[in-house]
Amino acid sequence: MRTYKLLLLLPTLLLALFSCTAQKSKNTTLKDAYKDKFFIGTALNLDQIHGKDVQSVEIVKSQFSSIVAENCMKSMYLQPEEGKFFFDDADKFVEFGEKNKMFIIGHNLLWHSQAPRWFFTDKDGKNVTPEVLKERIKNHITTIVTHYKGRIQGWDVVNEAILDDGQYRKSKFYEILGEEFIPLAFQYAHEADPDAELYYNDYNEWFPGKREAIVKLVKTLKERGLRIDGIGMQSHLGIETPSLEEYEKAIITYSDLGLKASITELDVSALPSPWGTSANISDVNKYKKELDPYKTGLTPEAEKVWENRYLDLFKLYLKHQDRIRRVTLWGVTDLQSWKNDFPVRGRTDYPLLFDRNYKAKPVVQKLIDLTK
């Protein structure tokens, strides 16, 4: 009699068990789903760092295992005047990461953009000598990396030094010091924190000329006994560019050098681009209505295409999980994304995983399901 009753209850019990498991998998977060694959990160802006944007902060805490500062660690903010360092914002950023046990990335030590003018000029506004610039680079890097020694796990040491055709960018660093500024930067960073991972970070690293120049740079650094752990592939991507094949080739090429590739600034624009995927931030284009077609929301078709692009990218990342250290989104919600103003100012773009109401887009659950 008792067995008979139990048998009657069996379907109900199974249903309860099933819905419990289904519920559990639905509640899994990105960082849990990707725990054994690679870090899944996001960039933080000042409102998030200072806890003002409460809703974003909740998302960051629950969904992401790594953080990077979107702006506040760039040289114009960390050393606005020579010898006067401003660490308040960056300190808060690092405290947030530590409190939440995150993999913390420093972005960035040397970049031609968002750099203060004093860095390269003397009191008459003329270029400083190579010796002076070398000293300034040393002081900048040593002071910052020492300040965060043992607390920041990886540094974008040099950002965007190579152009799409493989030539060196004619930045002030290059103009005054030549290619030498790059090995010097890696040397100073390593001396200040021998345990920190060090990366070279750039955009469009799948362009053949750029790719080969980065390979050459890595080989030069290694030949000189300098530490380099990874190549940061920014990945401000479009729906169609780059092709998955060329993107994959770059991931494989860099990791075959004994490095890890990191996807460091991922966003996928849903809007037409006036020109490919360059992230050269001085190239801002004039607003045109036809470049801003989704003011009030994506059409279901456009959303599907955008979602499939994300799924294809993450399938690729999962396929190469052994080669990839981290996948970091460049922001939390569409509301805060720099893509609303780049490469055309004042558009409405949809590049990130959370919408303007802080809601996870359907793609988030699909990205979680990909890991099963």
Ligand code: XIL
């Ligand atoms: C961007 C920020 O998102 C913007 O807020 C800022 O106005 C300009 O810089 N490549 C990089 C990032 O390495 O630091 C840039 O971030 C985007 C392109």
